[in-house]
Amino acid sequence: MEAQPKQCRRCLLREMTDENDYYESVKRYRAALPPKKRTSDEEYERRVMACKECGFLDGGTCMQCGCYVEMRAARLDMHCPRIHSPW
Numbered sequence: 001m002e003a004q005p006k007q008c009r010r011c012l013l014r015e016m017t018d019e020n021d022y023y024e025s026v027k028r029y030r031a032a033l034p035p036k037k038r039t040s041d042e043e044y045e046r047r048v049m050a051c052k053e054c055g056f057l058d059g060g061t062c063m064q065c066g067c068y069v070e071m072r073a074a075r076l077d078m079h080c081p082r083i084h085s086p087w
């Protein structure tokens with residue numbers, strides 16, 4: 001029996017085996033950002049972990065704004081769209 005790709009509502013792209021191409025794009029995008037526009041590693045992890053706890057995360061996408069959360073979290077000038085934003 002063939003292994004099923006891992007996918008869940010609360011997954012980030014980096015956790016979804018069938019979305020690795022998208023996650024590679026996210027990594028390239030983050031690496032290409034100028035340092036003054038890019039979140040630190042610590043802030044990036046804080047943001048994506050907040051998304052993992054959020055009910056609006058659906059398969060790596062924020063259902064409030066339509067962005068891949070790992071891409072949105074990479075930029076210092078981007079924020080969570082919720083009124084009581086965790087980041």
Ligand code: SF4
Nearest residue numbers: 051054056057062080
């Ligand atoms: S960006 Fe905000 S609203 Fe969207 S999934 Fe992350 S924490 Fe939730």
